[in-house]
Amino acid sequence: METDLPAPRIPSSTYRLQFNASFGFEDAARIIPYLHDLGITDIYASPYFRARKGSLHGYDIIDHSSLNPEIGTEQQYDLMVGELLKRGMGQMLDIVPNHMCITDSENRWWMDVLENGPSSLYADFFDIDWDPVKKELKDKVLFPILGDQYGKVLETGELRLAFEGGAFFVYYHEHKFPIIPKTYADILGYRMDCLRGNIPAEDEHLVEFLSIITALDHLPSYLEKDPEKVAERYREKEVVKKRLSTLCSASPVINEFIGANVGAFNGIIGSPASFDLLDYLLGKQPYRLSYWSVATDEINYRRFFDINELAAIKVERPEVFRETHSLIMKLVAAGKVTGLRVDHADGLYDPSAYFRRLQKECFIRLKAGREDPASATFPETETSAAFEEVTAADPRYMPFYIVGEKILVKGERMPEEWPIFSTTGYTFLNSLTGLFILSKNTKAFDRIYRRFSGIFFNYQDIVYEEKKLILQVAMSSEVSTLGHYLNSISEKNRHTRDFTLNSLKNALVEVIAFFPVYRTYVNSLEGATDRDRQIVESAVSKAKKRNPATSESLYDFLRDVLLLRFPEQLSGPDRQEWLEFTMRFQQITGPVTAKGVEDTAFYIYNRLASLNEVGGMPDRFGIPVDTFHGQTIERAKSWPHALITTSTHDTKRSEDMRARLNVLSEVPDEWRQCIVRWGRMNRKKQQIVDARRVPERNEEYLLYQTLLGSWPAGQAATEDHSIYTKRISDYMLKAVREAKVNSSWISPNERYESALLAFVDAIMDRNGRNEFLRDFLRFQEKIAFFGMLNSLSQTLFKITSPGVPDFYQGTELWDFRLVDPDNRGPVDYERRIAMMEDLTKREAEMGKLGLAKELARDMNDGGVKLYLTMKALNLRRKKQELFESGEYLPLQAEGDRKENICALARRSGRQTAITAVPRFMVELIPFPGGPSGWGDIWQGSDLILPFSEPEARYRNAFTDEILVAEDRQGVRVLPLSRIFDNFPVALLTGGEDEL
Numbered sequence: 001m002e003t004d005l006p007a008p009r010i011p012s013s014t015y016r017l018q019f020n021a022s023f024g025f026e027d028a029a030r031i032i033p034y035l036h037d038l039g040i041t042d043i044y045a046s047p048y049f050r051a052r053k054g055s056l057h058g059y060d061i062i063d064h065s066s067l068n069p070e071i072g073t074e075q076q077y078d079l080m081v082g083e084l085l086k087r088g089m090g091q092m093l094d095i096v097p098n099h100m101c102i103t104d105s106e107n108r109w110w111m112d113v114l115e116n117g118p119s120s121l122y123a124d125f126f127d128i129d130w131d132p133v134k135k136e137l138k139d140k141v142l143f144p145i146l147g148d149q150y151g152k153v154l155e156t157g158e159l160r161l162a163f164e165g166g167a168f169f170v171y172y173h174e175h176k177f178p179i180i181p182k183t184y185a186d187i188l189g190y191r192m193d194c195l196r197g198n199i200p201a202e203d204e205h206l207v208e209f210l211s212i213i214t215a216l217d218h219l220p221s222y223l224e225k226d227p228e229k230v231a232e233r234y235r236e237k238e239v240v241k242k243r244l245s246t247l248c249s250a251s252p253v254i255n256e257f258i259g260a261n262v263g264a265f266n267g268i269i270g271s272p273a274s275f276d277l278l279d280y281l282l283g284k285q286p287y288r289l290s291y292w293s294v295a296t297d298e299i300n301y302r303r304f305f306d307i308n309e310l311a312a313i314k315v316e317r318p319e320v321f322r323e324t325h326s327l328i329m330k331l332v333a334a335g336k337v338t339g340l341r342v343d344h345a346d347g348l349y350d351p352s353a354y355f356r357r358l359q360k361e362c363f364i365r366l367k368a369g370r371e372d373p374a375s376a377t378f379p380e381t382e383t384s385a386a387f388e389e390v391t392a393a394d395p396r397y398m399p400f401y402i403v404g405e406k407i408l409v410k411g412e413r414m415p416e417e418w419p420i421f422s423t424t425g426y427t428f429l430n431s432l433t434g435l436f437i438l439s440k441n442t443k444a445f446d447r448i449y450r451r452f453s454g455i456f457f458n459y460q461d462i463v464y465e466e467k468k469l470i471l472q473v474a475m476s477s478e479v480s481t482l483g484h485y486l487n488s489i490s491e492k493n494r495h496t497r498d499f500t501l502n503s504l505k506n507a508l509v510e511v512i513a514f515f516p517v518y519r520t521y522v523n524s525l526e527g528a529t530d531r532d533r534q535i536v537e538s539a540v541s542k543a544k545k546r547n548p549a550t551s552e553s554l555y556d557f558l559r560d561v562l563l564l565r566f567p568e569q570l571s572g573p574d575r576q577e578w579l580e581f582t583m584r585f586q587q588i589t590g591p592v593t594a595k596g597v598e599d600t601a602f603y604i605y606n607r608l609a610s611l612n613e614v615g616g617m618p619d620r621f622g623i624p625v626d627t628f629h630g631q632t633i634e635r636a637k638s639w640p641h642a643l644i645t646t647s648t649h650d651t652k653r654s655e656d657m658r659a660r661l662n663v664l665s666e667v668p669d670e671w672r673q674c675i676v677r678w679g680r681m682n683r684k685k686q687q688i689v690d691a692r693r694v695p696e697r698n699e700e701y702l703l704y705q706t707l708l709g710s711w712p713a714g715q716a717a718t719e720d721h722s723i724y725t726k727r728i729s730d731y732m733l734k735a736v737r738e739a740k741v742n743s744s745w746i747s748p749n750e751r752y753e754s755a756l757l758a759f760v761d762a763i764m765d766r767n768g769r770n771e772f773l774r775d776f777l778r779f780q781e782k783i784a785f786f787g788m789l790n791s792l793s794q795t796l797f798k799i800t801s802p803g804v805p806d807f808y809q810g811t812e813l814w815d816f817r818l819v820d821p822d823n824r825g826p827v828d829y830e831r832r833i834a835m836m837e838d839l840t841k842r843e844a845e846m847g848k849l850g851l852a853k854e855l856a857r858d859m860n861d862g863g864v865k866l867y868l869t870m871k872a873l874n875l876r877r878k879k880q881e882l883f884e885s886g887e888y889l890p891l892q893a894e895g896d897r898k899e900n901i902c903a904l905a906r907r908s909g910r911q912t913a914i915t916a917v918p919r920f921m922v923e924l925i926p927f928p929g930g931p932s933g934w935g936d937i938w939q940g941s942d943l944i945l946p947f948s949e950p951e952a953r954y955r956n957a958f959t960d961e962i963l964v965a966e967d968r969q970g971v972r973v974l975p976l977s978r979i980f981d982n983f984p985v986a987l988l989t990g991g992e993d994e995l
Contacts, residue, residue: 005390006366006399008421009090009338010641010884011042012877013799014806018649018824019048020056025072025080031829032083037836038812039873042090042339046649049096049327052104052309056824057649058094059343060101060310063108064324081336092339092401095328097315097354098347099304100126103145105176110311113141115178117222117286119230125320127302127312133484134298139223141287144295144308145175154267154275154282159289161187161265161278163258166245170282172289181237183284184244185216190261190277198253205251208243215240222286293746299477304347305591306474316349321357333365338401341424341643345404346590349583350523352417355402359419362400363387391419403643407594407615412517413531414639422635422642425806426615429646431631432797433610435902436662436790436919437622444668445621449607452675453698459605459619464546466604467513467596469740474595478588482508485581489561492574496557507554508585510543511536518590520562522582525575527564536562602652603739606702609709610661613652622665625902629890632904636802636888644803646794647811649824654808654815657709659794660787664708666922674779675704681772685762687755694755695732696742703732703760704776709787710816711780714860725764729757731818782927788814788859792868792985793902793917799872800906800915800987802888812869813862832866839867848960852983856934871957872987875913879989882908891916895941897976900924903943912990914954916943916979934984938976948972954988963988 015035017028028043035043047058050066058068067077084091102110109122117123118130118139130139146153153159153172160171161179168179168187179187188209199206219240220233248255265281267274282289290298292308304310314320331337340358348354364384390397402420408427450456471479483505490496490504516539520532528536540559544552559565561578562585570578602612611618635642646655653661664671679700686693695703712724733753736743743749763772791814798805808815810827813835817823843851855864876883886908893901903916924937931937945952945965950972952965959982965972979986 005397006363008398008401009042010401010421011090011092011339011804012880012884013040013873014042014044014092014643014804015040016044016046016649016806016808018046018056018809019058019068019071020824021054021070022826024070025076029076029080029083031833032080032087032089034829034833034836036087036089038870039875039877040089040807041877042092043084044092044339044341044806045094047094047096047343050106052101055101056821059096060104061096061099062101062104062106064096064100065327067327078336085335090338091336092341092403093328093331093337094341094343095325096343097313097321097324098344099310099312101309102143102311103175103309111176111178114143114285114287115180116233117141117180119220119222119224119233121230121234124317125313125323127314129300129481132298132300133480134300137288137298137300139286142290142295142298142300143177143287144290144292144299146172146289146291149291149294150289153289153291154279155269155272157267157269159278159282161262161281163262166241166243166248168262170278177285177287177289179281180222180285181240182216182219182221183281184240185213186281186284187261187265188213188216188258190264191257195254195257198257205247205254208247209251209254212240212243212247215243296474297476297480300481302478302587304344305595306470312347314349315354321354325358325361329361329365332362332400333368340400340402342402342404342420344590345406346519347587349587350521351404352415352419352521352523355404355419358402359398359400360384360387362402363390366399401641407518409517409615410617410620415521416638422639424648425643425645425803426613426648427631428635428642428644428798428801428803429651430611430613430616431623431628432646432794433613433616433658433662434620434623435625435628435797436659436665436794437608437611438665438920439622439624441665441668442621444672445607445665448668448672448675449701452672452679453606453701455605455698457605459601462601462605463597464513466600466740467515467592468509470592470596470600471509471512473746475588475592479505479508482581482585482588485584486558486561489574489577489581490557493567499554499557503550503554504558506547507543507550507558510547511539511555511558512589512592513596514539514542514546515589515593518593519586520589522562522564522579522586525564525579528562533563598652599738600740603702603735604698604741606698606705608661608665609702609705610653610658613658614648614650626890628902629904632801633888633890640802640885642803643806644798644801645806645808646798647808647815647823648806649808649820651808651823652819653709654817654823655794655811656787656791656815657818659790660709660783660816661705662790663783663786663922664705666786666920670779674775675701677775678704678772681775682759682763685759687758689751689755692742692752694742694752695736695759699732699736699739699742699756702735703728703763706731706735706818707776708780708783710818711777711784712816713784713814713862721764721766725761727818727822728764729760731822732756732760734819785859785927785930786922786925788864789918789921789984792865793919795865795868796872796915796917796985796987797902797904799869799876800883800904800913802883805873805876807869812866814860814865835861835863835866836870839863839870848958849982852959856983868958868985875957875987875989879911879913882906882911882913886911886913889947891943891945893941893943893976894973895976897924897938897941901941901943901976905945905947907947910991912947912954914943914945914974914986914988914990916976916986916988918980918984933981935977935981938980941976942966942968942973943976943979945972945974948990952990954990956983957987957989958983958985 047061048068048071049061050063050068051058052060052062067074100107105111109125112122113120128141158172162169162171168184170177170179219236220229224230224233265277267278302312304312315324345351398419403422403424404420406423414422483501486504487501490499517535520535522528522532536559540555544555562582564578566575598614605618736756737745742752813832855867883906886906889905891903891905900918900920901916902919906913925931948965950967954963963974963978965974
C-alpha cells in the first residue's frame with residue numbers, strides 16, 4: 001500500500017466569515033493578520049460561489065462553477081488566499097450540495113428546464129416529479145412565484161411578454177421566464193393577414209419570416225426523449241433565434257409587426273378578455289406560474305425545507321456531483337481550500353455515499369495537485385483504485401478535513417460509517433449551555449412560566465402538534481407525493497391494497513410527527529441497522545397509541561416498508577421500489593423536524609429561551625457536571641477533531657445572550673417578581689385586537705427575556721437606542737410569525753403585528769415617565785454582570801476542550817445579536833484591531849498581571865473577552881498536539897465552593913494544561929459592587945490535582961503568576977483563592993518549558 005498518502009490538515013481553531021457584497025475577499029484579506037494574531041489557524045468561509053443578486057448568506061447559489069462577483073474577482077480571491085498562505089493558515093469552505101436558487105434568471109440550468117421541460121439536459125439535475133399526482137401538471141413544473149392568484153396577476157398586467165435578441169420571454173417584475181421556441185409560432189403567426197398586406201409576397205424578408213415559422217413547426221417537442229431528437233431540438237431552436245434576430249435587424253417592418261403582436265398578447269388592463277392570448281401561450285409552456293402561498297399542495301419539485309425559491313438537486317447522480325463540485329475540487333487541488341463544511345447533510349439522498357465520494361475526489365485532486373495543480377482535471381471515472389485500496393485496508397482513512405452539518409438529539413450518535421470528522425458543534429453548544437443552568441430550580445421555573453404565560457402544554461406535545469402543522473401546511477406537497485407512492489406500493493399486495501390513500505397519508509403524518517430524530521439512514525436492500533430499527537419502531541409505537549381508532553395494521557405496513565421487511569414473494573423491482581420510497585421518506589423527516597421544532601416550537605415554548613437552540617432540548621433544564629465531562633470524554637474518544645462552537649450563523653441567539661439568560665436560572669424569585677411587576681406596568685401599553693391583548697402573555701414573556709439577553713453593554717446612546725429598538729421590533733415580528741399562533745409568514749395578521757410593534761415602541765420609550773425601563777435596567781445590569789462571567793467561562797472551555805473551537809465572526813468581543821438576519825450584520829473589525837493593539841501595548845507597559853486585573857475590574861467594553869480569547873487561542877496553537885490529542889481529565893474541587901467550579905486538565909507527556917472556570921456566581925458575589933477581590937470568594941476551597949507531583953509549578957496564562965501545588969493529607973491541590981486571585985477564569989500550564 002502507498003505510504004505517501006494525502007493527510008488532512010486539522011485546524012487548531014476556525015473563525016467563521018460571512019461573505020456578501022458588504023464583506024468581500026479584499027475585506028477578508030485585510031483582517032487575516034488580525035485573525036492570525038488572535039490565534040486563529042483557519043478561516044471558515046460561508047459559501048462564496050455565484051448566488052442570487054444581493055444574497056447576504058450565499059446559500060442561494062445559481063452557479064457552482066464560478067465565484068460570486070459581488071464578493072470579488074479571482075484576483076481578489078487569490079489575494080485573500082495569499083494572506084492565509086503567508087501565515088500558514090488554512091481555509092474551510094461551507095459548500096451547498098443540496099439545492100440551488102431558481103428565482104434568478106442567471107441560473108442557466110433552471111432556465112433551460114423551463115425552456116425545454118422534460119427534454120432539458122438538466123431535467124434530471126433537479127428533483128422534479130414530471131408525472132405528479134395532479135394530472136394537469138404532467139410534464140410541467142409548478143412554479144409558485146406569484147404574489148397573488150394567477151388570474152389576478154395576469155389581468156393586472158404584471159405578467160409581460162417581451163422580445164429580446166430573437167427570443168421571447170415573460171417577465172414578472174424582476175423575474176424572467178423563457179417561452180419555449182415551438183410556441184414562438186403562436187406569437188409570430190398572430191395577425192398574419194396584416195403583415196401580408198404590408199409586404200409583397202415575394203419580399204425576401206417575408207419569405208424568411210414564413211420560413212422561420214415553418215422551422216418552428218418542425219421543432220421536436222419538449223416531450224421528446226430520444227437523444228438525437230433532443231440534440232436536434234437544441235441545435236435548431238438556437239438557429240431559429242439567430243435567424244429571427246437577424247431578420248428583425250434587417251426589416252423594420254417585421255420588427256414593428258412582432259412588437260405590435262407582443263403588445264396585443266400583453267392585453268389591456270380593465271379588459272379581461274384581452275389577456276386570453278397570453279393565458280393561452282402560458283398554458284402551452286412546460287411550467288405553470290402560481291400563487292406562492294396556496295400552491296404548497298401541488299409543488300412537484302423537491303425544495304430545500306419549505307422554501308419555494310430553493311430547488312433540490314440530485315447530487316447523488318455522478319454528472320450532478322461533477323458539475324457542482326468542479327470548482328471546489330480545483331480549489332482543493334491548488335491548496336486554496338483545506339477543509340469543507342457540508343451544509344444540511346441530512347437532506348442528501350444518501351449522506352454516507354456522498355461523503356465517501358467527496359473524500360475520494362479530494363484524494364484524487366490532492367494527489368494530482370501535488371504534481372501540477374494547473375493541469376489537474378476532474379476525474380471522469382467514479383472510482384479510484386488507489387483510494388479504494390487504501391480505504392479497504394483502513395476504513396477510517398480520510399484524506400481531507402470534512403465536517404457535516406448534522407443535528408443530533410438526546411442520546412443520538414453520529415453515524416460511524418460517515419467518513420467525516422463529525423458535526424459542526426451543536427451538541428457541544430447545548431451541553432455547555434446546560435452546564436451553566438441551575439437544575440435545582442427546574443420546578444420553580446415551570447411554575448413561573450405557566451402562571452405568567454398560561455402555557456400548560458408539555459413541550460413534547462407542542463413539538464408533535466407543530467410538526468403536524470408543518471406537514472399539513474408548509475410541506476403538504478411532499479406528504480401528498482409520499483402518500484401516493486406508498487399507495488402504489490400497497491396496491492401490489494392483496495393484504496394491503498384495502499388501505500385508502502387518505503389513511504396512508506394520515507399514517508405518514510403521524511409517524512413523522514413522532515419521529516424522535518431528524519432522520520434514519522437506510523440505504524440498501526440489506527435493510528435497517530439496529531439504530532434505525534429502534535427509531536422507526538419508536539415512532540410507529542407512539543403513532544399507534546395516539547390513534548387507537550386507526551387499525552394497527554396500517555402502521556405495521558408503513559413500518560415494514562421503512563425497515564425493508566419484505567414479504568418473501570416480493571420481486572426484485574418491487575423491493576427496489578420499497579427502498580426508493582424509504583430513501584425519499586428519509587429526506588423529508590429532517591426538514592419537518594427543523595421547521596416544526598427549531599422554527600416553530602422554539603418560538604412557542606419560552607420557559608428559558610437560552611435552551612431554545614439548534615439541537616437543544618428546551619424541556620431539559622441544565623445538566624450535571626459529570627454528564628458534561630462524560631459527553632466530552634466520548635467526543636474525545638470517537639470524534640476528537642469535531643468542530644465545537646458556541647455561536648453560528650444559524651443559532652437562535654448569540655453565545656453571550658445565552659450566557660446572560662442562563663443567569664435567570666439562579667434567581668427564580670427575583671425573576672418572578674420582575675415579570676409580574678413589568679406586566680402590571682406595561683398593561684396600559686397593550687392594545688386589544690380581536691378581543692385579545694397584544695402581545696399575548698407568552699410573547700410578552702419572550703420579549704422580556706430577549707431584552708435582558710440582547711441589551712447593549714453599558715448604556716446605549718440615543719441614536720443607538722433607536723437602532724436597537726428596531727432590531728427588537730424586527731425580532732419580535734419574526735418570532736410571532738415563526739410561532740404561527742397569532743400571525744404567520746404565509747398569512748400575516750397585520751392588525752396584530754401593528755399592535756405588537758406599537759407595544760415594543762412604547763416599552764422602549766426613553767422618556768422619563770417610562771417606569772418600566774428604569775426598573776428593567778436595574779435588573780438587567782445585574783444579569784449582564786453575571787452573564788459576562790458565564791461567557792468568559794464558556795469561551796475558555798470551548799478553547800481548551802477536545803475538538804476544534806469555532807468562533808463566529810465578531811464574537812471575540814461581547815456579542816448580543818439575535819437570530820438571522822440580525823446575526824449576519826457587519827462586524828466592526830477596525831474597533832477590534834485597535835483594541836488588540838491597545839491590549840498589546842498595555843501588556844508591554846504593565847505586564848500580564850497588571851493588565852488582567854485592570855480588565856477584570858471593568859468588563860463592559862469586551863476587552864476582557866478579547867484578551868482571554870487571544871491568550872488562550874495562541875497557547876492552543878503553540879501546543880496544538882496537547883490540545884488536539886492530549887488526555888482529557890475531569891477535575892474535582894473540595895470545600896464550600898466545590899459546586900461553583902468546573903475544571904478539566906489536558907495532558908500529553910510532561911505537558912499539562914488546566915482549565916478552571918466559575919459558575920453559579922450570583923450567590924457568591926454581592927451586586928451591585930462586585931467582589932472586593934476575586935480570590936476572596938474562593939477561600940477554603942481547593943482544586944484537586946490527582947496527577948500532580950509535589951510542589952509542581954503552574955503558570956497562569958492570563959496573569960503570568962506561578963502557582964505551586966500544595967499537599968493536603970497526601971493529595972496535591974491548588975487553592976481556588978490563588979487560582980482566581982486576579983482574574984475570573986484560569987488557564988494554567990505545567991511542564992519544563994513553562995517556568
